[in-house]
Structures are given as C-alpha cells and as structure tokens.
Amino acid sequence: SLTVGEGAVITQDGKQAVAARSGRPVAKIGRNTVKVCVLPELVHDCDVDLASGNIIFKGDVLISGNVLEGMMVEAGGNVRVKGFVSHAKVRANGSILIKGNILASVVAAGGNNAFAQEIQPHIKTLAVGLQEMSAAVQQLLQHPAFKRDDLRAGIGPLVRLLLESKFSCLPYAVDNLKKLVKNLQFGLSAEGLDNFKEFIKKAELALVRSPLAVRSLREIETLARQAAEWEQIFSSLPMGESDLVAWSILNSNVIATGDIRVIGSGCFNSSVHAGKEVTISGVFRGGEIQAGGNVFVREMGSKCGAATKVVTVSTAKVTVGYAFENASVVVGGKVYSFDREEANICLWLDKKGNLRS
Numbered sequence: 001s002l003t004v005g006e007g008a009v010i011t012q013d014g015k016q017a018v019a020a021r022s023g024r025p026v027a028k029i030g031r032n033t034v035k036v037c038v039l040p041e042l043v044h045d046c047d048v049d050l051a052s053g054n055i056i057f058k059g060d061v062l063i064s065g066n067v068l069e070g071m072m073v074e075a076g077g078n079v080r081v082k083g084f085v086s087h088a089k090v091r092a093n094g095s096i097l098i099k100g101n102i103l104a105s106v107v108a109a110g111g112n113n114a115f116a117q118e119i120q121p122h123i124k125t126l127a128v129g130l131q132e133m134s135a136a137v138q139q140l141l142q143h144p145a146f147k148r149d150d151l152r153a154g155i156g157p158l159v160r161l162l163l164e165s166k167f168s169c170l171p172y173a174v175d176n177l178k179k180l181v182k183n184l185q186f187g188l189s190a191e192g193l194d195n196f197k198e199f200i201k202k203a204e205l206a207l208v209r210s211p212l213a214v215r216s217l218r219e220i221e222t223l224a225r226q227a228a229e230w231e232q233i234f235s236s237l238p239m240g241e242s243d244l245v246a247w248s249i250l251n252s253n254v255i256a257t258g259d260i261r262v263i264g265s266g267c268f269n270s271s272v273h274a275g276k277e278v279t280i281s282g283v284f285r286g287g288e289i290q291a292g293g294n295v296f297v298r299e300m301g302s303k304c305g306a307a308t309k310v311v312t313v314s315t316a317k318v319t320v321g322y323a324f325e326n327a328s329v330v331v332g333g334k335v336y337s338f339d340r341e342e343a344n345i346c347l348w349l350d351k352k353g354n355l356r357s
Contacts, residue, residue, distance in 0.1 A: 041062060044065070047063075048068060055073045055075075056074045056075075058075075058076040060094070061073060065083050066081070067090060067105075069087035072088065073090045074091045074092070075091070077093065079096045086105065091108045095243045095256075096242070097245045098244075101246070101247055102252045103251065109256040110255070113240070116234055117273070118290075119177060120231070122177050122180070124231050130170070133166075137162070137217050153215070154213070155220075156211055156214045159212075160211040160212055174200065174203050241257055245263060246263070249267040249272070253271045258274070261279045262279070266283035267284045271288055273291075274292060277295065281298055283298065284310075286302070291310070291312040291316065292312070295319070296318075296320075297321070305326040311330040312331055313331075314332025324338065331347055334355040335355075
C-alpha cells in the first residue's frame with residue numbers, strides 16, 4: 001500500500017482508489033507497479049469559517065458546507081459550494097457554482113480579470129467624457145461673448161458648470177472606480193496598481209472634491225489622456241469566459257467574465273456584471289445588471305418602485321416577463337423607462353440604431 005496526500009488517485013488496469021484524507025494509506029491495487037496521479041482539487045467537507053480559516057488553492061475547490069461571515073475562498077480553477085455564501089468573498093479563475101444563496105457578499109468568476117472587466121465601462125466613461133469636456137472648455141474660451149476676466153483664478157467655475165449641466169456622469173464614474181479598485185489585484189506590477197490608484201485620486205480631486213481648484217485646461221487634457229491610456233490597458237487584458245450560477249442573490253456584488261444565471265427565487269438589491277449573458281429565472285428587484293450579451297428577467301422591479309436597471313450592449317436583446325414602474329432598460333445607450341406595469345417585453349436595436357419592442 002501507499003500513503004499519499006488528499007485527492008491522490010491510484011490507477012492500474014482501469015481500477016482506481018482515491019485518497020479521501022491526507023496521510024491515510026490507499027488500498028493496494030494488484031501486485032505490479034501502480035501509477036499515482038494527484039488531482040488539482042481540494043475537497044473541504046465542512047463550513048469555511050474561523051475554525052477552518054480562509055481557503056486559497058491553485059486548483060478546483062469543492063466546499064460541502066457554507067462560506068461564512070468574514071471568510072475568503074480563492075481558487076485557480078473552479079469553485080463549487082453546496083451551501084450558501086454569507087458576508088464573504090469568493091473568487092475563482094474558473095467558473096463558480098453556488099447551490100445556495102449569496103448574501104451580502106462579493107463573488108467573482110474569472111479571477112481578477114472579472115474585476116478588471118467591471119472597471120472597463122467606468123474608465124471608458126471617463127476617457128470619452130474628459131475628452132468631450134476638454135473640447136467644450138476650448139469652445140467656451142474662444143467664444144467672443146465669454147468674459148475671460150471671470151476666470152483669472154482658473155477655469156474651475158467653468159469646470160463645475162459643465163459637471164453640473166452636461167457631464168454629471170464623470171463624478172459618478174470616479175465614485176464607482178474608487179469602490180471597485182479595492183478589489184482589484186490583476187496582472188499589473190505593484191507600481192502599476194499604485195499609478196492607477198493615483199490617477200483615481202487626481203480625477204476625484206478635479207471632478208468631485210474640488211472642481212473649482214482646476215486652474216488650466218491642461219489639467220483636464222492630462223486627465224483625459226491618462227484615462228484613454230488606462231482604458232487601453234484594461235481593454236487589452238485577456239478575458240476568459242467563466243460562468244457563475246447561484247440560487248439567489250441578496251445585497252451582493254457578483255461578477256463573471258462569462259454568463260451569470262440565477263436559477264432560484266431571484267436577485268435583490270444587488271449589482272450583477274457579466275461579460276456575456278444574464279438569466280434571472282425569478283425576480284430582479286432593486287439594483288443593476290450590466291451585461292455583454294442578452295438578458296432575460298422573469299420579473300423586474302417591484303410595486304413599491306425600487307430602482308431596477310438593466311444595461312447591455314447594442315447587439316443584445318433584453319426580454320422581461322413582467323416589469324413594474326420605475327424599472328429601466330438601456331440597450332446600446334438607448335433608454336426604455338417603464339412608467340407603468342408591462343408584460344412580455346422584448347427590447348433590441350434595429351439596423352438604424354432605434355430601440356424596438
């Protein structure tokens with residue numbers, strides 16, 4: 001007999017014996033030499049809690065219990081949880097299957113690139129918006145009716161006016177980036193990540209905290225150039241298609257580079273971000289879905305008017321079985337707002353870019 005680590009498989013002539021526990025002998029197979037193959041899978045037979053500690057493993061992870069408050073699971077492969085995930089973090093380079101509920105947690109399928117994928121649209125918003133703001137400032141400064149004496153201390157008043165009237169999306173994008181960067185640990189050097197955080201600080205100062213302190217157009221142009229550079233970096237990251245499946249989601253942030261499917265009661269007050277399609281077999285009440293493909297929601301919004309939003313790309317189709325007032329759908333930038341209850345809605349863009357239903 002042999003003594004091997006947990007998960008080892010002994011094979012000979014088509015027969016197998018699996019080591020269920022590390023350090024325990026495996027049954028003898030025949031009289032001849034056997035082949036030992038160690039499978040890259042960690043089987044955790046109980047809850048992930050303070051007693052077990054966090055789980056960080058290079059291969060697949062199978063958890064027969066729950067992932068409890070304050071705990072973290074990270075896997076280089078796939079993750080399967082037979083119970084629920086509550087107030088915890090689960091991250092996998094592969095796909096994630098959670099048979100129970102996700103409660104007040106962060107779950108990301110696709111590893112760090114999943115977080116990078118969620119950051120991309122906000123970086124793009126900054127890059128495009130700052131470039132347009134720079135052009136708007138130039139036009140206003142060149143207008144003969146504009147009084148330059150009003151800007152002796154800098155263009156800050158003009159920047160604040162533009163932010164309030166035309167570019168309100170920029171402070172919103174900065175706030176989202178500030179929240180998302182806390183979970184970001186992708187394939188940049190430590191210096192590169194520090195540089196990205198420094199860029200966010202500068203953007204926050206100019207666009208959120210102290211727009212009146214902006215002195216010259218060059219400051220806005222520099223931010224616009226840096227935002228475009230970061231957009232290029234994030235868009236060039238390789239994105240695999242890792243899926244996420246869960247029974248229900250409540251007060252959580254879930255991300256996947258592939259599809260997301262909620263197969264149980266539904267999704268409540270949560271952020272759902274998928275690189276491909278999103279399917280909510282139950283209800284979606286409160287929160288936002290961002291998808292890179294088609295979206296299906298059986299029931300969207302609530303009678304009390306909880307803000308509920310679906311955003312997807314121009315080539316996608318959004319199907320909603322039933323929608324309540326105050327829900328909205330954005331397809332390729334075109335917005336459809338529900339001002340009354342509606343049933344059996346299908347939204348898409350035609351060849352001319354018009355929103356159809």
